[in-house]
Amino acid sequence: MPVVDLNELIGTRGEWMQGKGPESDIVMSSRIRLARNLVQFPFLTRCDETVRGEIERTLRKQVVDLTLGGQLTYFDVEQLEGVDRQFLVERQLISRELAESHGSRGVCFTEGESVSLMLNEEDHLRIQVLRSGFDLDGCWNEINRIDDLLEERLAFAFDEQLGFLTACPTNVGTGIRVSVLMHLPALVLTKEIQKVFQALQKISLAVRGLYGEGSQAMGDFYQISNQITLGKSEDQLLKNLRDVVPSIIGYERKVRGALVEDNRQALHDKISRAYGTLKSAQSISSEETMHLLSSVRMGVNLGLIDDLPIPTVNELFMHTQPAHLQKLRRSNLDSADRNVARAAYLRQRLAIAQPGDQN
């Protein structure tokens, strides 16, 4: 396997950020992850460093030569610097838990960054497939195939009654988390979003922020996922989201339509001001950037901004995050310096953005 410099990733964009796929104006990405554990080892909370190392080596040997389409990259997460770990979190390649824990652990991912395998996260193995737009079936077909491939090489902890066994009883059974990352600025703006949350809770679906469990909703992005993993088949759990997400998409579209109809001028003004601030600010926080980019993204999708392609907007959400910014500037920056660097980067990117720009 070739040695990949993490710094080179900054020049590439994950396939899931292309802004393609069904309903990609509202559904940023679809994701499925599976939790699996090796039958011969205890779960990680009962492992000392020697055993952790052994699990990592056992899994690593099996995952690095999997046929997953394209070249695979492996990072020993324990050896990475803090900023590099944060960089992988921002790219959605590893979870915050994997970034922040201790001891032997790693991540293996494909060239297009749509498949990622986390070693020694909460469970021994977490498989993740990420796709652009609303494409849960695409995610499932791929992750199911990968799980089959792994199962030929590894014995997973499984119980006839309880299914796949996991460190936390909330994941037992299928070990599946199906989630859809939605951009819902109009529902947030009109405060209709609360109704959506309440409705979702009633049907056992969870709503989280951009970076998963415990994270804040930034830039009007919400992750909607299944809470239950036992007693329903993967198909049924997928179907739950497949049935519900279109009505949320419809709701968001309806509210956007009403906003344009009733308050076109006010909406256009808000969006243009957001765009203007991003183009000209001299110092800007990550939070404000996310907030303004959210308005701009909706503006592009409503045709109120016509000189900015969606993939560029999607990329700006990621590139203005702290670790990405520091990689772009090739230096470690404190918060105040980052705000200046972020504003400079936004001015530069938004000045050159042209229709059809794919960079």
Added chain:
Amino acid sequence: MKCHRCPKVATLHITEIVKGEPEELHLCEDCAQQYLAQATTGAGTEESAGGLIKSPSGMGDLDLAELEKLVCPTCKLTFREFRNSGRVGCAHCYSAFRDELLPLLENIHGETHHCGKFPKRAPDDSQKRFQLIKLRNDLRLAVAEESYEEAARLRDQIQDLEHHLSQETAE
């Protein structure tokens, strides 16, 4: 969802059985820490404040003491440690604590039987038994959705499979 004890966002969702009735509690991280600390020391909870540590029959004490002694023979995790962390220690904990875990799983998932993917390397017989559980589940759904043609098809499949299994057991 808001925390029940302060204005912050609730991240921990607890279901307690109080006098045989489930009671839901939604807490933020800070309040949850406090709550858990109280729960483990027993201080500050209503029961101990009321001097009701001993249940009238004395059975409660016995059960509790028994629970305290529960240990997974494989990874040596105690049931108490599991209660505190919410994480089991190894695959065998699910057998060691099965009786205690099943109500908890029912609480979380509403079900206690897996009916999803089954590893291919599992023995043929258990695959069939598992398939049976899945089909029965599908049948229930089909009936609920009033898809009677689908239900009839599933019923036939179930009967076939039951027949196979009973023959195999007889052999």
